[in-house]
Amino acid sequence: MTRILRSLRDGIGFDVMLVIIALSYLLVFAGLPLIYNVIISFQTVDVFSLGTLWHPNAGFDNYRAIFDDPLAGRVLWQTIVFTLGSVALQFTLGFALALFFHQNFTGATWIRGLFLAAWVMPGLVVGVLWNWLLSGDFGVINHLLESFGLIEDPVFWRSNVETSLYAVLIANIWYGTPFNMILLAVGLAAIPGDLYEAAELDGANAFQRFWTITLPMMRATIGAVLALGIIFTLQQFDLFAAITQGGPAGSSTVAQYWSWQLSFREFDFGRGAVISVLMIIVVLFVSLIYVRSTKAETQL
């Protein structure tokens, strides 16, 4: 007993305990629901039997139904475009802003703070705002583009099957950029200054310093931000609900929105769960890649 206590205070027990606590918490409150979702993806779930764990077995019927759905292919493609587009642009813009505000100029820190506004705003409000901004007739974006002479006729961002996905994408980029920026800013600030000094003396220009010092030194942060970015984007829901409802004609439906529609609009929880299981598989790969990438991190 004292041995265990001692180990908790000073030894490996301390580490094990810290991880076990967090993991068990997660397993209970996130793991069980996740398993539940996997289970019901193989069951026929009646709206009123939601409360019980055991439902009629459906085998792979739900999966078949999803794969046979004409929407499936489009949703897959749209999900890929939306996720990769969002993450790539959020990250790039976030990094650019973080670097920009990393320079020491008057007010840099204050103004950077303002960029966090998006993070503070509830998703619903952001969705509504972008719904208006992107509106074809009374939308400010069209108005500005027209007054700068960039477009002739208003673009119906939300209602054109060609652009509706991008309408949500734009809003999501706006929404997610500050998250990337602030975390990358923290990562930037943690790089010891003398490395830059050494690199400068070694003849590295700003660009080279970025590629050879900043980027590799920020591996841990970048890996985390990207992995989380993908996962968050895969959960983005409010913006779809507020801007396009996945329409018109499914042109902006992505996996998570479809899953929600199946579960809570059509009350077909089994099929909704199938999509979440497919998303779990995607995230599984993302997680694997992330975990692998941590091998290349640098501990100071």
Added chain:
Amino acid sequence: MTYQIELDRVEKHYGRFHALKEISLAIPKGQFVALVGPSGCGKSTLLRSIAGLERITSGTLRIAGEPVNDLPPRKRDLAMVFQSYALYPHMSVRDNLTYALRLKGVSRAERARRAEEVAAVIGLETLLDRRPRELSGGQRQRVAMGRAIIRQPRAFLFDEPLSNLDAALRVRMRKEVRALHDRIGATSVYVTHDQIEAMTMADHVVVLQAGRIEQQGTPMALYDRPANRFVAGFIGSPAMNFMPGVIAGDGRAVRLALPGNPVLETAIAGTPGLEVEVGIRPEHMVLGPLDAPHAVPLVVSAVETTGAASYLFTEGEPELIVTTEGTAAIRADDTIGVSIDPARVHLFEPETGASLRSAKL
């Protein structure tokens, strides 16, 4: 004449702290300059200012004749060994070494060759693929050194590059550095706390104290003719002994506040009766029989020996150190006779510390 590195009344403030005060220094191409001074006197600051890592507050810095106050470090083409090493933690030793070459666009094969070459010099051939975190302190320092010497810059700046190395390695590195310096005809500024390094490697030694240059000159000039008490005490190890004295006789002799109040004839003229501070290096106090003429009797309080030499510490105020060769058979509480070479005596003004010899020159 244009100098390779030239500082003209350079000042540096850290906030309210005045780190460099009116530093003027001109280093011709090819010279090897040692920068010495007590801890915290501004040596690193001076190096960093030359490198362009610190903005100097005022004054002008020229490299090869051109003012470079506003030139970014990478345009100055200098190589520096940081006191804190500043190794790239995310790169292997090999990549640390060849980073500058890579930036210069040196081919991969050439880089590999140079890395091997330098690794041999710094003795890390087998560790090229390790990360800095997996190296010992001295190995890290050697990587820092290797990173500088792999280049052929206009000037080298070394900030205590050998402090964590053992004596044998240090001797080897000293030679290698000096040979490299001579071979590529570079200019070097070398910060060190090691008297031997400063004296044996440098063409020119600059003594800094509290951000100010106290004296500069060849190593032997500083040893033989220190401009003031500070330099006298700083150069030479163990440090010079100081004691009060009074100018006696016709002004060409000095009476020491030592047992027996010996009077030494010196080569320096002064006003009789003037109180002075007398400095004598431990190695200029010769052990002899107690009854020899002019022998000062001193009681030993402690003996330290390094094998090659022994240091005798004497009782009384001020404590003196006497160096003798080899392992002396003398122990604490023995009384020894010491005779002093009058030609090697230094006199300083008690208040200002200025050397009286130089005052008269």
Added chain:
Amino acid sequence: MTYQIELDRVEKHYGRFHALKEISLAIPKGQFVALVGPSGCGKSTLLRSIAGLERITSGTLRIAGEPVNDLPPRKRDLAMVFQSYALYPHMSVRDNLTYALRLKGVSRAERARRAEEVAAVIGLETLLDRRPRELSGGQRQRVAMGRAIIRQPRAFLFDEPLSNLDAALRVRMRKEVRALHDRIGATSVYVTHDQIEAMTMADHVVVLQAGRIEQQGTPMALYDRPANRFVAGFIGSPAMNFMPGVIAGDGRAVRLALPGNPVLETAIAGTPGLEVEVGIRPEHMVLGPLDAPHAVPLVVSAVETTGAASYLFTEGEPELIVTTEGTAAIRADDTIGVSIDPARVHLFEPETGASLRSAKL
């Protein structure tokens, strides 16, 4: 007898790298042990193992008689100066110094008092409120030192604590540390590259090479009776000169591969005709008139002088170093006569490097 620190066949592996090999070492209470060895030989690893920062792979470590392999560092009650300082960047110098006291629950007033006291010792009274980032390299090192000596632990572990200090400060710190050690009767393990530190401060010197203890003993024992060529070369500065030789005469003499093939009568008995490696320290080669008996004529290739002593490097293979006192009037290309004290000659087996003297003892 129980020892304060006792290592019994301690091994340490870093992955595949074997850093400590069968280290057995017993340090009685109150002893001051210097740990020396070339860069990367495992000194820091040994200290860190004693401190409990590295888990030893096998063997037993005892402190005050108790095995502590599994005891966490804080229960070992040791103070350590890290080679890389490891100052807490978010704390002022004062807080860095008093952190351990705070953990012990020492009162605020007492802590303040102790901080002032230690600051005076390390000469940082005016910098107590600075952050480590705003200190020079030497000042940081002094804080690291202060952090250890503010405590009264069972043992001190010092990892090159003075390497970045100037000579004068180093002398002062040496004395302070040794005085502190004696006052509180602690046990100290002191890693250093500075021969003088090792020889003058330590009661006992341990020479490490490639993770193995080569020899241990009092400083003078190591200087006078090195167990092998490695120790002989490592202890003493400048390093011992080595040259080939052959046992001659009745086995009590050795013929050196030097100009004139001098034959020295030694105190060591060997088989005539045996090839040996002969070691002579530079300070045991005495300059004398060229025509003196046994004088070996050597041509000087370079002269280095530190003021107090000069080192003459000779031409030919092997290069020898001869130490002379003061500033010699000798220059390169001069021919000097050197006589060798036969009593100070060391003989080693060429293959194993083992000392022949010890082999016969």
Added chain:
Amino acid sequence: QDVTLTLWTESATAPESVFAQEFSAIDNGVTIEIREIRFDDLVTDTLRAVATGTNPDLIAIDNPDHAAFASRGAFLDITDQVAASDVIDIDAVFDGPRASLTWDGRIYGIPRASNTIALYYNRDLFAAAGLDPDSPPRTWDELLEAARALTDPENDVYGIAFSARASEEGTFQFLPWAQMAGGSFDNINAEGVADALALWKAFLDEGLASPDTLTRGQWDSTGTFNGGNAAMVISGPWELGRMASDAAFDWGVTLLPVREEGGVRASALGDFNLAIFANTDHPDEAFAFLEYYMSQVDRVWPEFTRLPSVAGVALAPTGDARIDAAAQVFTEQLSYARNRGPHPDWPRISQEIQTAFQSVLTGQAEAQEALDEAAERIDGIIN
């Protein structure tokens, strides 16, 4: 012993909430606690609650969703109490609302109110376009013509606004047109429905309605009408208050145009029902509240601008002539209103209808094909 009932509703300012507070204030030992739930979450949360037995005693629920709960026995069958009640006269309830409450011939609730949609038009713009503000369009052709005449891109004016978005609102707006053309939710591919779709498509393709019609709700569409950017809008009585205060022009309301002169009229039936859950511990107190509600039903128009679902309730004048006139139109329109369903799987049926009209309007499918496919899928759901 005080009895506490819980009522879940979409709004704390809706009539049932206000009446529930009054009912609690009456010294009858019953207190009703109200929980507001966002409309979008109402059904989901209730389902979950029913599944875990944490459901309330009373609920106000959108009428197409009523059948799902009634058919599973989640709602209390109040047929007998209603029959015995002197306050509630179920026969006075309009057919549409009554059908939505009924499952298998039994009664499972009372209607809260009713609403439907009609055509609002901007009299000023009519005049400006040379149309007679007093004879608004009565047939689809007239409607199309009027929309063409009223459309004025120069001044950012669309001829007509409505909502065709992929949500229940879209179904609500589309079904009347399908019904006027002879279709119904269980016969969505009836012959004329394609014509109804053609009409909508014409509005969009000719630029008579904003392309954002596809993603915009009724409230936002009507907003553009109020702002003067659409000359006509199809919407319901809930707009009257906003329009009266915001619209800077003269407006009128008329019945939805029919397919051709004398054609079948149809309209959508909206608004909520009130129901008691079967597992309540206090069915009598809960029913007492329903009775109280019905006793106050004449207040839903003047105080809440909602149309009572019960015949014979006079609509008290509001003091705004336009609103009072509109009330008459809506009351008449209500009499043609048809239910969505009732069917327990209504949301899925509705989804199929939305998919059909959206894919046609975006040009991704031919009208008849899309409708046929929807009909087939709906058949699968119904049977």
Added chain:
Amino acid sequence: MSGAVTNRVLLAVALALAAVYLFPLYWMYVTSLKTQSSIFAVPPEFLPGAPQWDNYATIWEVANIPRYIGNSLVIASGVTLITALIGSGCAYVLARYRNGWIDAALFAVLMLQVLPPSLMVTPIFVGFASVGLLEYPRFATILAFSAKTMPFFVILCRAAFMTVPRELEEAALVDGNSRVGAFFMIVLPLARNGLLISALLVFMNGFGEYVYSASIIADNRLQPASIGMTNFLQPNVVNWNAIMAFAATYVTPILAAFVLLQRQIVNGLTAGALK
């Protein structure tokens, strides 16, 4: 270019960027002052013609804003507390070692936040109902949502802990700290920036939490502001300007606090080199 000029140019660019970026926020404020219909005006009104200040008065009266915000604060604080308490330790360990177990744990942590709340809430609700946690709805919400924010927090903090030199912790151990003590006194302060920012992000997340609160908290009096706001979203009537006024009322103070705090945090000292 002299320092002062560079400074001013950078500032100007920053302001321009901020202006573009913050436009939606501006739109929120403007809309909250418009009439119901002028929101839809063409061309859009950049300044409300007749500011409807009483939109604010209305929501302040109708919606019990202080109560809602109070609840939001309770939930956000609870979530932050639990997440930070449990998460930072885990993040620290995951940063400290490199082996298969750690990889597995890291993987698990990341995987466990894959599902969107809307899909998690049903099983959680069912589970909570069966163990009676629904009796304490705010606490239940905090528990459930913390599991959502924890992986996020762990992954980010792990990156922060990676920047703390190991040797400092060792120094603390030798100075007499236990592992726990060294963690709290040395490692935590040094990873402070990343931790605080992550915690702040978690707090913000908790402050705007909607899905769990909406499902779990039945009692209006315990519901957070995110739900209070959506009460203006009714099936046919959507009081946009009230929603915007509501959002503005509760976003503004938080934003202000955030701007102030992040400045301290991101700019705080960094560990830097050891030597």
